[in-house]
Amino acid sequence: RPRVLSGIQPTADSFHLGNYLGAVRNWVTMQDTCDAYYMVVDLHAITAGHDAKVLRDRTRVSLAQLLAFGIDPTRSTLFIQSHVPEHAQLGWVLSCITGFGEASRMTQFKDKSAKQGAERSSVGLFTYPILQAADILLYQADAVPVGEDQRQHLELTRDLAQRFNHLFGKTFTLPEAYIPKATAKILDLQDPTAKMSKSSSSPTGLLEIMEDKARSAKKIKSAVTDTGREILFDPEDKPGVSNLLTIYSALSGRTIEDLVTAYAGKGYGDLKKDLAEVFVDFVTPIQAATREYLDDPAQLDKMLAIGAEKARAVASQTLAAVYDHVGFIPAK
Numbered sequence: 508r509p510r511v512l513s514g515i516q517p518t519a520d521s522f523h524l525g526n527y528l529g530a531v532r533n534w535v536t537m538q539d540t541c542d543a544y545y546m547v548v549d550l551h552a553i554t555a556g557h558d559a560k561v562l563r564d565r566t567r568v569s570l571a572q573l574l575a576f577g578i579d580p581t582r583s584t585l586f587i588q589s590h591v592p593e594h595a596q597l598g599w600v601l602s603c604i605t606g607f608g609e610a611s612r613m614t615q616f617k618d619k620s621a622k623q624g625a626e627r628s629s630v631g632l633f634t635y636p637i638l639q640a641a642d643i644l645l646y647q648a649d650a651v652p653v654g655e656d657q658r659q660h661l662e663l664t665r666d667l668a669q670r671f672n673h674l675f676g677k678t679f680t681l682p683e684a685y686i687p688k689a690t691a692k693i694l695d696l697q698d699p700t701a702k703m704s705k706s707s708s709s710p711t712g713l714l715e716i717m718e719d720k721a722r723s724a725k726k727i728k729s730a731v732t733d734t735g736r737e738i739l740f741d742p743e744d745k746p747g748v749s750n751l752l753t754i755y756s757a758l759s760g761r762t763i764e765d766l767v768t769a770y771a772g773k774g775y776g777d778l779k780k781d782l783a784e785v786f787v788d789f790v791t792p793i794q795a796a797t798r799e800y801l802d803d804p805a806q807l808d809k810m811l812a813i814g815a816e817k818a819r820a821v822a823s824q825t826l827a828a829v830y831d832h833v834g835f836i837p838a839k
């Protein structure tokens with residue numbers, strides 16, 4: 508069975524719809540066909556400033572949401588990144604074969620450090636994609652289910668794997684990005700030229716899984732749509748309406764063509780009203796299940812201990828091979 512690995516940051520009180528439709532939805536389906544490793548990447552979550560208590564809470568909420576979405580710890584390995592010290596260890600080795608210029612070209616780093624101010628950005632933010640490469644290569648992953656915004660990090664991961672293999676002998680599997688076609692980039696409801704993101708300028712553009720449902724419905728009803736009145740799928744000229752159709756289709760299982768036919772002659776208001784209902788129906792059971800998982804922290808901890816042990820079994824083997832191949836003498 509192919510091996511898959513992916514990760515998500517615990518940097519908000521809730522995941523947003525882009526996280527689910529771009530990535531986590533595929534995590535859930537891939538559990539059945541793959542040997543799956545999924546983690547909450549708390550090491551990555553401290554690269555841009557954070558509060559310790561908030562991080563603790565968000566890490567738990569993240570895990571609870573993943574379970575609520577259907578990640579099943581008996582069919583996949585679910586763990587917290589910091590429970591497996593090999594991530595940081597391999598990250599160091601990979602940082603030593605990464606070019607400074609190469610790391611400087613990562614667009615997510617450029618965007619985030621431009622926002623924070625280059626002087627104030629941490630070195631951890633700069634080396635973030637190298638740690639991500641370590642996450643993936645430690646598990647010898649064949650495929651990495653992510654949204655479009657992670658494509659460049661996956662390319663760096665492949666480059667580093669290839670370089671290491673060339674320098675020190677075959678050690679790593681070359682991973683492929685697994686990016687969904689229709690939902691690779693869910694757009695901001697208020698600014699459909701930008702991706703939906705927790706750092707977006709307007710909170711009304713963001714659909715959060717755990718937020719008050721009436722508030723989400725309101726956000727959908729006030730989503731920016733395009734000039735004209737017809738409900739058509741045209742991402743170039745009608746990005747707002749097309750984004751709503753993409754979301755509607757993904758959450759309902761109906762095809763875009765089917766939706767376009769069904770809404771012929773109807774208005775944007777009808778589409779938004781119905782989509783608000785579809786969204787609320789989708790998040791209602793997820794919210795309830797998330798709360799249930801949070802209510803039983805002992806059970807969550809037990810599951811995490813098992814996940815960490817399963818993950819370390821794989822990660823430690825890869826790291827041992829890496830240390831040997833680069834010439835470190837083993838501790839006796």
Ligand code: TYM
Binds near residue numbers: 513516692702
């Ligand atoms: P993060 O936590 O920002 O996002 C988690 C996943 O959600 C996807 N995503 C989206 N997909 C579609 N439309 C959107 N608007 C949207 N916004 C976010 C992201 O592509 C991602 O798949 N660097 C990673 C975390 C990471 C990782 C890894 C991923 C660390 N190590 C190893 C894979 C493998 C990140 O910041 O994701």
